Amino acid sequence: MAPEGLAAAIRRALETGGGSGTVLVAVxxxxxxxxxxxxxxxxxxxxxxxxxxxxxxxxxxxxPSAQRPAGPPGTGPVGGAFDWxxxxxxxxxxxxxxRAARYERYDWIRDVLAETHDVEPGIVVVVEGVTSCxxxxxxxxxxxxxVDCPRELRLTRGLARDGESARARWVEEWMxxxxxxxxxxxxxxxxxxxxxxxxxxGDDAATF
Numbered sequence: 332m333a334p335e336g337l338a339a340a341i342r343r344a345l346e347t348g349g350g351s352g353t354v355l356v357a358v359x360x361x362x363x364x365x366x367x368x369x370x371x372x373x374x375x376x377x378x379x380x381x382x383x384x385x386x387x388x389x390x391x392x393x394x395p396s397a398q399r400p401a402g403p404p405g406t407g408p409v410g411g412a413f414d415w416x417x418x419x420x421x422x423x424x425x426x427x428x429x430r431a432a433r434y435e436r437y438d439w440i441r442d443v444l445a446e447t448h449d450v451e452p453g454i455v456v457v458v459e460g461v462t463s464c465x466x467x468x469x470x471x472x473x474x475x476x477x478v479d480c481p482r483e484l485r486l487t488r489g490l491a492r493d494g495e496s497a498r499a500r501w502v503e504e505w506m507x508x509x510x511x512x513x514x515x516x517x518x519x520x521x522x523x524x525x526x527x528x529x530x531x532x533g534d535d536a537a538t539f
Contacts, residue, residue, distance in 0.1 A: 337369075337373055337376070337476070337524060337526070340474060340523070340524055341354055341356060341373070341377065341382075341455060341473075341474055344356075344473040344474045352429070352452065352453035352454075353426045353427070353429065353452045353453055353454065353455075353456060354454075354455045354456070354473045354474070355423060355426060355427065355456050355458070355471060355472045355473050355474075356373075356455065356456065356457045356458065356472060356473065356474045356475075356476065357457075357458050357463040357464040357468070357469070357472045357474070357475045357476060358370045358373070358457055358458070358459045358460075358463065358476045358478065359460070359461060359462070359463045359464040359475070359476065359477055359478070359518045359522070360461065360477055360478030360479065360480070360526075360528065361461060361480070361485055361506070361509040361513070362461060362485060362489055362501070362505055362506070362509060363480065363484070363485030363486065363487075363488035363489040363492075364478040364479065364480035364485055364528040365478050365480055365488075365526075365528030365529075365530075366459050366460060366461070366478045366528070367388075367459060368528070369459075369476065369478050369526050369528060370386050370457050370459040371386070373457060373476075374386060374455075374457060377455055382454070382455050383454040383455065384454060384455045384456075384457060385450050385451075385454055385455070385456050385457070386456075386457045386459055387418075387422060387434075387448075387450065387456060387457065387458045387459070388459055388460055389413055389418070389458065389459065389460020389461060389462060389463050390437065390439070390460060391434065391435075391436040391437055391448070392413050392414045392415070392417055392418045392434075392437060393412060393413055393414070393437045393439070394411075394412055394413065394414050394437075395437070395442050395443055395444065396442050398414075399411065399412050400412070404503065404504040404507065404508060405504075405507055405508065405511065409462075409465075409508075409511050409512050409515050409516065410461075410462035410465055410508075410512050410516075413460075413462050415462065415465060415467060415468060417434065418434070418458070418463075418468065419467065419468055419471070421433060421434040421435075422434055422450060422456075422458070423458070423468060423471040423472075424471070425452075426450065426452055426456055427471055429452050429453075430452060431449060431450065431451050431452055432449070432450040432452075432456075433447055433448070433449050433450075434447065434448055434450075435447050435448075436448055458472075461509060461512065462512055462516075464477070464516075464518040464521070464522070465512070465516045465518070466516050466517075469518070469521055474523050474524065475518070475521060475522045475523050475524075476522060476523070476524045476525075476526055477518055477519045477522035477524070477525050477526065478526045478528040479519070479525055479526065479527055479528060479529075480527075480528040480529050481529060482506070484529055485506075486498075486501055486502070486506070489501050489505075
């Protein structure tokens with residue numbers, strides 16, 4: 332399915348949605364799968380069809396270090412580094428009710444919550460990032476997208492972005508934690524659309 336085909340699926344979700352005019356979409360998948368590329372391609376396709384789109388990154392809901400679960404990797408709550416409760420309360424629930432959303436962006440450099448962002452209702456809102464479709468949030472979306480990609484390619488992409496020095500964190504921490512999430516929350520099984528993210532980033536031939 333091309334990006335326009337995925338956009339058509341969202342337009343169908345709008346036609347059958349909850350009546351507020353807002354369409355909530357989750358683009359989930361493991362690190363390096365191509366979620367950001369898919370979300371951007373989706374937004375561009377929708378905008379070509381006259382739809383207004385806002386992208387809300389899960390990275391904006393990372394917890395400041397003092398609030399993250401303590402202990403070795405794999406011992407805390409699944410996805411515990413992300414503040415899914417704040418995402419639900421500040422963004423998904425208000426928009427689902429037809430109200431504007433306002434949330435604070437996590438600043439990765441300063442390790443604090445920074446400026447506020449406003450998201451108006453009545454548009455397509457794409458929440459992009461790993462754990463965006465965890466079981467506590469999944470029912471709030473009109474469409475759930477899972478981005479698939481082979482493990483080795485994901486690691487290659489991750490190291491190209493983060494550097495070889497990040498290999499241990501990818502292999503020993505991040506990827507096993509994403510495996511825990513996929514096993515316990517089953518976001519792929521509950522997805523409405525599964526996207527092949529293995530094409531080169533920005534490649535128009537990526538299949539949906």
